[in-house]
Amino acid sequence: MSRDTHQTHDETDFASQVRSPADAQSWIGVETPPYYGDTAVNLGTIQQFCAAVEDGNPTYWDAEFAERVWGGAVAPPAMTMVWTTQLPWKPGGAQRTPPLMSRLPLPVDTAVNVANETIYHAPFRVGDKISMTEHIGALSEEKRTRVGVGYFVTTVSEYRREDGTLVATQTNTLFRFRSDGPTTGADI
């Protein structure tokens, strides 16, 4: 499949070229090729994450415990998306591929996440090089909410080990919208 892969500095800005939502409809169900992150599942990032959520689970801090219980070090399941997200800079200026939910062309300028359901089939093991494929599961018609006018974008992503073992299946719904300007920051 070919599609416009033009990436601007604002790709992570969730800004989109103004397109008709009919263009976006044609993306539904089309599976991406696999994405890879820049680093394998690793203990350094794991412990930084545990510090950010103050999780003292010995699974992540006690190597002997992890070996005895899990057969080795594993990552917190909440870090699913981290392992296939690329660094913001790499030597040679390699381009980041934003997730499908934000690449989908819609007349919007920002987004807020609404829901996430993830099923875990196996752990993310330290050393695993994880790949992800995804597709647009659903795209709502234009909706007005308290934060602005936009679209609910649902993506279904599968995360796999190098040998193809399915580790996690994620369904995420993101509300992409045109911001109305300063609000009270109230919820959707």
Added chain:
Amino acid sequence: MQSHGYLQRDWTDIVEGAALPEIRDTMSFTRVASALSATLDYFPVHHDPNYARDKGHPNVLLSTIQIMGLVDRAVTDWTGPESFIRRRSVRLSAPIYPDDQVRIFGHVLAKHLEWRGSSGHFVDFAVTIEKADAVRCCDAEVTIELPVEGSANGWRLL
């Protein structure tokens, strides 16, 4: 059952309706910032206050990944570190901003011996995150699996 000095709760002892210990946490700006390199979630609304305000927020807001980590921790702090999270569903409403004081609470919804065609020891939880004035930030459901009592080597990476 004690595990290496950590309390591991046994499936047979878990009762429907049992409450998770409430967690009260103040999400300082530093806590929000500390998640940036650990999540690689560089969407500017999570680290750039100017961007966040330009889009209608009073400040940067916690990422989904960090919220999911808090939910998981609230469950496994109680169930014990030999628990494997099988499913987590979160619905996000009010954003969590720096200096918000959050309250994370929950309870056992159900326990069962089968989940998606697999047999084992499973427990379902409801977990809620609220901030000041009982404003709802997150409604979650978590299903964890516990090792079956008496199995020789625990999980061994399933």
